[in-house]
Amino acid sequence: MKRQQGRSFWQSLVVRIPYAWLLAFFLVPFLIVLKISLSQTAIAQPPYEPVLDLAAGWPGVKAFFAALSLDNYVLIGSDPLYLLSYMKSVEIAAFSTLILLFIGYPIAYAIARMPRRWQAVLVLLVVLPFWTSLLIRIYAWMNILQHDGPLNQVLMALSIVKEPQAWLATDTAIYIGVVYSYLPFMVLPLYATLEKLDESHREAAADLGCPRWKIFWLITLPLSSSGLLAGVLLCFIPIVGEFVIPDLLGGSQSPMIGQTIWTEFFGNKDWPAASAVAVVLVCLLVTPIVIYQNQAMQALERE
């Protein structure tokens, strides 16, 4: 009897501590963002109003709700700056995810077909750059892409171009940076499913005279679809909100949405507008995030 009680005590503690932490530092902050997105900027500390004043009692609460408004959302809908920013983010995320798929799939496939003892080493090789700072990896590309950097020197030495090209501050640079940074996120989930793939289906198809491209198209690709979906989501969702890569490699004329939030907040000190842009971004990402969660939970239950 005593043991039973002890167990439920520990059990409840194990659940409650992380639960409380996530409620306090993930969910509640989110609700605050939602609330501030309905507020107006003010020259005050904090720089928005209304501020909920519980000391004023019920009239205070009523005044608080009366002062909330959708103005910031109207602003986002009417100012093309925000719309272009969202569209650019989705466009960059979609195309770079596609490029990642085309580069990442052959690599994951090749690793999965290597002899067993090589696979662990190769996976480590793919993961290793991910452990170094994103900032450093992007900075490394600033070195390479700058006006008289190695890329232009090599291209001119090979006489592919006559004079140095401007690589930095272009969308090309953003694509290079994004593909480079997110490659492990695409390769790893693909490798994880390809590695578990049952060899006998492929052998059966080959024995029956199926050409290799058709084996790939009809068997390998469909069987790896769960890893494919995981890789695509794991890349697409964070790329949409990326800040460091477009800020250091991209130009300033058409910012991605992460940069817009950053500028609204740090540059314009417009906290309500930054919050509203963030809320719309989350709404935009809710569908892929829900798909990702289902995917992640299913993957764990299968194991």
Added chain:
Amino acid sequence: MRKVSAFNLFAILIGVVFLYLPIVILVIYSFNASRLVTVWGGWSTHWYTELINDAPLVDSAFISIRLALASATAATILGTLAALALVRFGRFRGRLPFAAMIYAPLVMPEVITGLSLLLLFVAVAVDRGFWTVAIAHTTMAMCFVTVIVQARLVDFDTSLEEAAMDLGASPLRTFLAVTLPLILPAITAGWMLAFALSLDDLVIASFTTGPGATTLPIRIYSEVRLGVKPEMNAVCSIMVGVVGIAVIAASLLAKLSGTRGAAARV
């Protein structure tokens, strides 16, 4: 059957070159004697000695290390508890929102995590600084720890725990003597990942930091956003070296202790 095809080797080779060439170039440039970053002036360790005299930079490095130690430890404890809750305690009330809150931060854009935590800190009127960044990093990293530890717990033989309980061990004792040693490789890998994430983070720290808590990435960012600098090449090379040695050492250790590729399971 497992014959290595030329195409596969080629794909891997291209991939590895693409992943490593930029870092190699960065390290080579950090030994460039010339102040002009792109003009090669011979080998030199000049920029490394320069760093030691850069007091604000050294300060930031120590802040970042302390921050990573604190948040990685907190994230590991919380993340392990969350993994136990998800795997062991089955269908408790509110499991679904709990799981949602574990997985969502994994893909949540950092700008939003940073913004929302800052607004929380402002709303409760705490002074921002070291501890607010530590809380933010803990929240971000604990979910990664949970996923790693959870994967280990799922393929875990529960009969070992049952045996211990049948022999009269208390749940706490069972956990400490049986469960913990078995999931320790995953916990270690989780701690390392949390440490690396904290050391790496620019965006969340920029939002949640305050006076006196300028982390190394914030310092580097403010230096490099206007262009390439030789001193920064040296700083970045040191960080790459430290992380590279740590990860390789950890995966060798994991291999030696018979727990294959714990660090690579991320």
